[in-house]
Amino acid sequence: MWFRNLQIFRLAADWSYSTDALTAALQRGAFQGCSASDRHSLGWVPPRGEDGELVFSVARQQLIALGVEQKLLPTSVVRQYAQAKIDQIEAAQGYKAGRKQKREIFEQVEAELLPRAFVKRGLTYVWIDPINRWLLVDASSSTRADEVMEQLKLSLGELPVTLVKTQLAPATAMTQWLATGHAPGSFTIDRDCELQAAADERPAVRYVRHTLDSDEVRNHIAAGKSATRLALTWNDRVSFVLTEQLQVKKLAFLDILKEDAERQSENADDLFAANFTLMCGELSQLLQHLVEVLGGEGE
Secondary structure: OOOOOOOEEEEEEOOOHHHOOOHHHHHHOOOOOOOOOOOOOEEOOOOOOOOOOOEEEEEOOEEEEEEEEEEEHHHHHHHHHHHHHHHHHHHHOOOOOHHHHHHHHHHHHHHHHHHHHHHHEEEEEEEEEHHHHEEEEOOHHHHHHHHHHHHHHHHHOOEEEEOOOOOOHHHHHHHHHHHOOOOOOOOOEEEEEEOOOOOOOOOOEEOOOOOOOHHHHHHHHHHOOOOEEEEEEEEOEEEEEEOOOOOOEEEEEEEHHHHHHOOOOOOOHHHHHHHHHHHHHHHHHHHHHHHHHOOOOOO
């Protein structure tokens, strides 16, 4: 149970969902698989696979999970089968099918193929920290996070959260850190970054596993490029990539943290709880320090 990405939200001060209350709310949107005619289905599932346990909670830290099921039926495949049927019908009736008839045939073929389509399943975890008022979605894109948040809003009836904004824009801060060759506080600069100009075509330069404390990087910054992504390590314990939208990606935790969790565990359930507890502790501190080096939260 280790997150790979963070879409960062701030809980409202009046957030008051206990584990029982949150469970009751999520039950209204519990996952049900795709029916024969559905292309897409989503809903809340037990985060560690225990039937009926829609919220996993340790020390007031809550973990929930959104399950997604999608049938893989490309439009090109439907069109291919539909065209074959249209050809047969046109040959039988002796004249070309009209637009309405073609659309009806396409819809009929799609309905026939959907029950036989392959199903792709996915899982997105959400960590709720009511103590420090964080809500974190383990998603690499804002689109997936928006999907989760919309489903959470439907289940709760309201969603008192906001995207976190900082006084200092991440792009401005990351550019300053690269220009000076070091990051503040307990952060260190790693070897990946992306620099982008503000011109219409937004020309970009990407460095991968490259020394960033160099004149070459500083020359790009002097020429007007700013950092849109920067790899960092926090406290020699967690590495990640920070983006200009204040997203955290490619989270990687020091192996010793995972070894600590394994030593504390006697079975799979204990290991899940230990992993979650350690992750919460590390990320709570990381997020606090990250907001601090970005000047604190803005309005």
